[in-house]
Amino acid sequence: MEFRHLAGFVAVAEELHFGRAAARLHIAQPPLSQQIRQLESELGVQLFERSTRSVRLTSAGRAFLDPARRVLADLEVARRAAQAGGRGEVGRVTIGFTGASSYETLPVLTKAVRARHPGIELVLYGQTYSGEAVTRVADGDHDLGFVRLPVLREGVAVRLIEREFLVAALPAEHPLARHHEIRLPDLAAEPFVTFPGTRGSAVRDALVHACVTAGFQPRIVQEAPDSYTMLALVGAGVGITLTVSSVQHIRIPGMVYRPLAGEPVVLELALAWRGDNPSAALRAVLAVAEEVLPTPPST
Template identity: 65%
Template sequence: MELRYLTSFIAVAEELHFGRAARRLRMAQPPLSQRIRRLEKELGVQLFERNTRSVRLTSAGRSFLEPVRRVLDDLDVAVRAAKAAGQGEYGRVTVGFAGASSHDTLPLLTRAVRAAHPGLELVMRGQTYADVALAKVADGSLDLGFVRLPADLPGVETRVIGEEELLCALPQDHLLAERERIALADLEGEPFVTFPANAGSSLRDASFRACEEAGFRPRVVQEAPDSYTILALVAAGVGVTLTLSSCLHIQQTGIVHRPLGGPPRRLRAALAWRRDNPSAALRSVLRVAAEALPTPPGYEAEGGRSGGAAQLREAPKAAGAD
């Protein structure tokens, strides 16, 4: 059954006049009459009673009218949904993030996307460490990831969204807790609580690199899967840790945070996505993210580039995935 037969039927049923229906459809009356006859022949029923003065729906025609309207309405919705999806207004985007350090940035993005594109679904994949998120973006199992630079994987684009300062977290009764700043060298021999090895945590990698630059390797006594647990263990006196300024929202009794001695050490937080990802929904999210999570001043030139410079660096300014 051809769609034009159904639209012709609706026009005649609503106008109850072949001439007016033909003008509405912008066609001549004889071809319209032929369409109705072919439709009636296909259905095996008479849809209209017509004579030289009037046109009326038969009982079969009245029964046929509302279902046909629903079919055409559903088709219109399907067409509009397809067009909207092609423009990124509908669809699904998978996002990988690590919980504690995305405390501020993730809600900003999700709320902005919800407001701009209510029909677009963000599928959140928590506990995805920065290095893991980057690998999953590269292999296509994630559309978008909260990562840290450098992100030197072929085909992966990144945009800086903030900076995070490396801090020391200690039990409040620790001997070093009285100091305003902690020299990394003073942590040599201290028990460390950190993320598991080989879990893909860029924070662990950066912490170990900083300690090694200070002349020692951290003595890890306990590993934990997230910043919340790590800081709880520090508060319990299990050890010390290096954490990020983006985790300061974790209100943990019995713990103090101290900046490190020397110039601040900062990590760059970024969004990562595949350059060849065809998703219109992802493009919409990236446009929203450009407003909700703007690139900090001084990093505009790095937006949308693949890779990046050194991950842990000394810098004169501060900024905010595990």
């Protein structure tokens, strides 16, 4: 039994006319009649009562009609699912992210993907620092990662989605909080709180590099897993920090933000993925990301 036999049977059963059924299927009438005879022979029953004037379903034909329709409907569902999978409209994409920057950009991406490709499942892994995200993408553990540039890992493709800059976060009662902007050398004696040093935090790396460039090694007294905890520690007077400008929407009692004097310290946020990842779902997500998270113009 072939699917074309079922399609031919259903067409004749619904039209009750071989000529109209053949036209509906875009085939000649003799091949259609032959398909019905082959089907009846395989089933061992007569499906139609034929005369020169009419075509009627037999009791066997009436019993066979609904199951045949269901088989054809299931086949259509399978066909559409395969085509959707090939277009990347179904599948699973794993994403690693951390930090306040991705907390703002990630919802934009996920909402757009779910609206346009509801068949794509997004699996999100938080507290994945930039260095970790690059490694997991390169190793194939994650399909997509929010990372900081530059990324030097071979085989990992990136696209810039946002530029940020470092700002200072200080306790509100700190003497330097009265200043409009903060000179980095003035922070040389201060205790710092920042992200862990063993997990590839690009923001921590930028903090250390900025301080060393200003002539001192930062004295880090406590680490925090995320921006909210880190800023709460600043508000509690544990220390100060340098963080990215995108976190300034986070308001913590007893804490203020101040810009840094001089040339801005720029950090670039990007999406990273393996260039040879064959996932059609990933390609669909990247296409959506290019629309809703466009690369900012060059400065």
